[in-house]
Amino acid sequence: MLLHPRRTSSASSLLPPRCLLRSIGALLRREGLHHAQLEDWRKEVFAALEGSGTVQSSPQDRRRIQQLERELHRKDKALAEAAALLVLQKKYQGLLEDLQEEASTPPRKER
Numbered sequence: 001m002l003l004h005p006r007r008t009s010s011a012s013s014l015l016p017p018r019c020l021l022r023s024i025g026a027l028l029r030r031e032g033l034h035h036a037q038l039e040d041w042r043k044e045v046f047a048a049l050e051g052s053g054t055v056q057s058s059p060q061d062r063r064r065i066q067q068l069e070r071e072l073h074r075k076d077k078a079l080a081e082a083a084a085l086l087v088l089q090k091k092y093q094g095l096l097e098d099l100q101e102e103a104s105t106p107p108r109k110e111r
Contacts (some may be wrong), residue, residue: 028035057065 025035028038
């Protein structure tokens with residue numbers, strides 16, 4: 001049996017099916033969310049996409065962002081240092097292996 005969407009102009013045809021509403025309700029309950037939170041997030045997203053809405057952050061948020069950016073910068077520097085040390089370690093091991101090979105091979109006799 002083929003399912004065709006209803007072609008009515010009534011307002012009820014614009015609403016999602018009841019099974020979808022029940023699924024959304026179950027999801028919200030499982031995640032511990034409320035429908036009002038979902039609506040707030042939806043409004044914020046549409047406002048941000050339109051560019052007309054301004055979401056202002058609190059001073060605590062700005063301080064936290066600055067703190068996280070400093071921490072990120074510090075960790076980036078530490079990561080770069082660790083990467084450089086690994087490169088040096090590989091080069092050092094390569095040199096040691098070369099020296100051990102030279103020491104283990106008997107010297108060539110010259111004629």
